[in-house]
Amino acid sequence: QSLEPLPVPGPDFGALGEEAELVEVEPESKQEILENKDVVVQHVHFDGLGRTKDDIIMCEIADVFKAKNLIDVMRKSHEAREKLLRLGIFRQVDVLIDTCQGDDALPNGLDVTFEVTELRRLTGSYNTMVGNNEGSMVLGLKFPNLFGRAEKVTFQFSYGTKETSYGLSFFKPRPGNFEKNFSVNVYKVTGQFPWSSLRETDRGVSTEFNFPIWKTSHTLKWEGVWRELGCLARTASFSVREESGHSLKSSVSHAMVIDSRNSSILPKRGALLKINQELAGYTGGDVSFLKEDFEFQLNKQLFWDSVVSASLWGGMLVPIGDKPSISYNCVFYLGGPTSVRGFSMYSIGPQSEGDYLGGEAFWAGGVHLYTPLPFRPGRGGFGDLFRTHFFLNAGNLCNLNYGDGPRAHLQRLAECIRWSYGAGIVLRLGNIARLELNYCFPMGVQAGDRICDGVQFGAGIRFL
Amino acid sequence: AAEPWPENAALYQQLKEEQILLSDNASSLAVQAFLQMCNLPIRVICRANAEYMSPSGKVPFIHVGNQVVSELGPIVQFVKAKGHSLSDGLDEVQKAEMKAYMELVNNMLLTAELYLQWCDDVTVEEITHPRYGSPYPWPLNRILSYQKQWEVKRKMKAIGWAGKTLEQVLEDVDQCCHALSQRLGTQPYFFNKQPTELDALVFGHLFTILTTQLITDELSEKVKNYSNLTAFCRRIEQQYFEGHEKDSSTVAARSSKTSL
Numbered sequence: 112q113s114l115e116p117l118p119v120p121g122p123d124f125g126a127l128g129e130e131a132e133l134v135e136v137e138p139e140s141k142q143e144i145l146e147n148k149d150v151v152v153q154h155v156h157f158d159g160l161g162r163t164k165d166d167i168i169m170c171e172i173a174d175v176f177k178a179k180n181l182i183d184v185m186r187k188s189h190e191a192r193e194k195l196l197r198l199g200i201f202r203q204v205d206v207l208i209d210t211c212q213g214d215d216a217l218p219n220g221l222d223v224t225f226e227v228t229e230l231r232r233l234t235g236s237y238n239t240m241v242g243n244n245e246g247s248m249v250l251g252l253k254f255p256n257l258f259g260r261a262e263k264v265t266f267q268f269s270y271g272t273k274e275t276s277y278g279l280s281f282f283k284p285r286p287g288n289f290e291k292n293f294s295v296n297v298y299k300v301t302g303q304f305p306w307s308s309l310r311e312t313d314r315g316v317s318t319e320f321n322f323p324i325w326k327t328s329h330t331l332k333w334e335g336v337w338r339e340l341g342c343l344a345r346t347a348s349f350s351v352r353e354e355s356g357h358s359l360k361s362s363v364s365h366a367m368v369i370d371s372r373n374s375s376i377l378p379k380r381g382a383l384l385k386i387n388q389e390l391a392g393y394t395g396g397d398v399s400f401l402k403e404d405f406e407f408q409l410n411k412q413l414f415w416d417s418v419v420s421a422s423l424w425g426g427m428l429v430p431i432g433d434k435p436s437i438s439y440n441c442v443f444y445l446g447g448p449t450s451v452r453g454f455s456m457y458s459i460g461p462q463s464e465g466d467y468l469g470g471e472a473f474w475a476g477g478v479h480l481y482t483p484l485p486f487r488p489g490r491g492g493f494g495d496l497f498r499t500h501f502f503l504n505a506g507n508l509c510n511l512n513y514g515d516g517p518r519a520h521l522q523r524l525a526e527c528i529r530w531s532y533g534a535g536i537v538l539r540l541g542n543i544a545r546l547e548l549n550y551c552f553p554m555g556v557q558a559g560d561r562i563c564d565g566v567q568f569g570a571g572i573r574f575l
Numbered sequence: 576a577a578e579p580w581p582e583n584a585a586l587y588q589q590l591k592e593e594q595i596l597l598s599d600n601a602s603s604l605a606v607q608a609f610l611q612m613c614n615l616p617i618r619v620i621c622r623a624n625a626e627y628m629s630p631s632g633k634v635p636f637i638h639v640g641n642q643v644v645s646e647l648g649p650i651v652q653f654v655k656a657k658g659h660s661l662s663d664g665l666d667e668v669q670k671a672e673m674k675a676y677m678e679l680v681n682n683m684l685l686t687a688e689l690y691l692q693w694c695d696d697v698t699v700e701e702i703t704h705p706r707y708g709s710p711y712p713w714p715l716n717r718i719l720s721y722q723k724q725w726e727v728k729r730k731m732k733a734i735g736w737a738g739k740t741l742e743q744v745l746e747d748v749d750q751c752c753h754a755l756s757q758r759l760g761t762q763p764y765f766f767n768k769q770p771t772e773l774d775a776l777v778f779g780h781l782f783t784i785l786t787t788q789l790i791t792d793e794l795s796e797k798v799k800n801y802s803n804l805t806a807f808c809r810r811i812e813q814q815y816f817e818g819h820e821k822d823s824s825t826v827a828a829r830s831s832k833t834s835l
Binding site for chain 2: 396
């Protein structure tokens with residue numbers, strides 16, 4: 112598992128309206144119908160700019176000038192409004208379209224006015240977060256639009272059922288191209304992992320660049336982390352005890368995401384592909400490895416409002432150099448209500464005296480069928496948040512002997528496959544998380560795995 | 576408790592050549608001496624993270640069967656539960672006396688060693704910081720070292736040693752050695768014929784002090800003033816450690832000066 116530095120260190124999506132509202136057209140006294148008539152946008156005004164600098168505004172609204180007819184003006188103004196809200200520096204953006212007045216007014220000239228309200232210099236927030244099977248209370252302080260170009264400094268303090276963490280983050284988008292941005296984070300995260308009898312404290316610094324290339328979005332990140340591991344209980348196995356202590360990881364990673372789904376929680380259509388690689392050890396520190404992992408998901412809507420979804424995860428960790436210093440926080444874990452269902456949390460694979468040690472390679476796949484609740488109670492309202500869910504999950508986790516070839520590795524991953532099937536109910540929580548209550552039948556159980564056959568509850572963001 | 580002493584019992588401490596400090600070396604040697612005196616075989620395994628592996632945070636600790644026990648006191652109890660003891664032959668008065676002297680060594684000698692290592696600026700800069708952080712990359716080596724120093728200084732303040740000067744600390748060492756020397760007298764061991772855990776503890780500390788090269792020789796000179804103590808150390812070394820010199824998997828004591 113990995114400890115996420117903080118909830119949401121990156122771009123913050125302000126209130127994205129879902130309807131095109133607040134577009135007013137004031138008819139001239141002549142009551143001409145301007146629809147579909149060729150128009151020219153002559154002026155774009157901004158009311159309410161304070162500390163925001165002009166150049167970033169110019170980039171976001173440049174398209175409005177290119178509109179050719181009224182429908183186009185309305186659409187481009189709406190898009191510009193969305194872009195301005197996305198910057199996260201305005202509380203409100205209203206758009207006013209009017210015919211041009213004044214001496215230089217053309218007969219088909221239009222004025223577009225954006226009335227904006229900037230966010231205060233300092234805002235506080237209080238949220239509750241649902242992570243993978245844990246909940247936490249998050250207090251935040253935010254300085255939006257610090258220097259006028261949508262820079263943001265955030266401080267967050269998160270107190271959870273399992274971990275406490277805090278962090279400071281600086282975010283700066285590129286003017287005119289919000290998807291290109293970089294951020295610098297400093298954080299401390301604590302976590303407890305009872306399945307491995309392990310306690311972990313990470314203190315780190317990271318800097319990341321996000322940029323889009325065509326339809327994909329890429330992230331390039333450097334991270335330096337001081338990791339401290341300890342035993343959670345006196346009864347921890349000796350293998351885990353041997354891993355206690357401090358280590359320093361300095362790694363460079365790259366991630367690519369292509370996401371064409373219509374939603375990240377219970378999507379109806381679209382696909383997701385995420386590929387992530389991390390190289391540690393060449394920029395300092397005493398942990399050296401190359402880690403690759405990917406996530407793939409495909410969704411298709413069928414008859415009667417039901418959706419079939421298939422997903423595949425996999426990953427591999429290759430230690431570099433002769434120091435066999437792969438600690439338990441770099442490896443992969445498998446099993447649990449958000450992974451291969453029917454097994455206890457992260458309780459598949461190599462273990463020692465009941466503590467699960469994770470593995471260097473894994474794969475996991477799932478096929479799901481989501482249908483509306485039988486007889487559709489509460490249709491049109493609350494009932495739409497629930498889905499019934501039939502699933503088939505499978506996966507495997509093991510350590511590899513890197514002396515053998517790839518054939519032997521594939522063979523190892525293909526033997527002793529754990530799998531499970533079952534059914535249950537899924538509840539969608541906004542656009543953030545999902546809850547599941549399933550009845551599972553675990554199969555292919557190997558000696559040492561801990562299963563959860565029967566009812567299993569899961570809450571989280573990322574599910575297999 | 577009913578299980579016999581296994582063959583693969585192991586004692587864990589920090590890396591001998593580059594990392595371990597005077598006080599930890601002394602504690603480790605004391606435990607090794609005790610186990611030798613009980614005739615229980617033990618392997619010494621050196622790990623950079625031994626201090627963090629230990630359940631109490633202190634070295635050394637032993638891994639026997641499924642159990643992990645750290646520090647001399649609990650180890651003595653653990654070994655006693657397995658049916659081996661060095662102090663069974665003592666009466667109640669002697670046992671109380673033994674405990675008192677062990678307390679003296681822990682409160683005086685061990686604390687003086689810690690003071691010298693962590694509160695004397697020259698020693699800290701030239702010996703302690705480089706050694707303590709040696710297994711770790713920069714900047715972790717500095718961070719851990721400073722963190723430990725802050726912890727030890729806080730403990731010193733709590734027991735009232737923060738205000739002491741080096742001279743006062745050396746005076747305390749001298750007084751402690753004087754008391755030990757008086758008690759030992761001309762006997763081979765503190766309780767005449769048979770060694771006890773007190774002998775192991777005193778040997779561990781005095782031998783380490785005598786054979787460790789620090790910035791100055793002041794500390795070892797204080798011990799050398801008492802000839803019966805140096806003879807005591809040599810005797811125990813010869814009896815319990817010399818025979819195993821060639822066996823590289825046991826024992827860390829050497830008769831030549833090891834530079835720290």
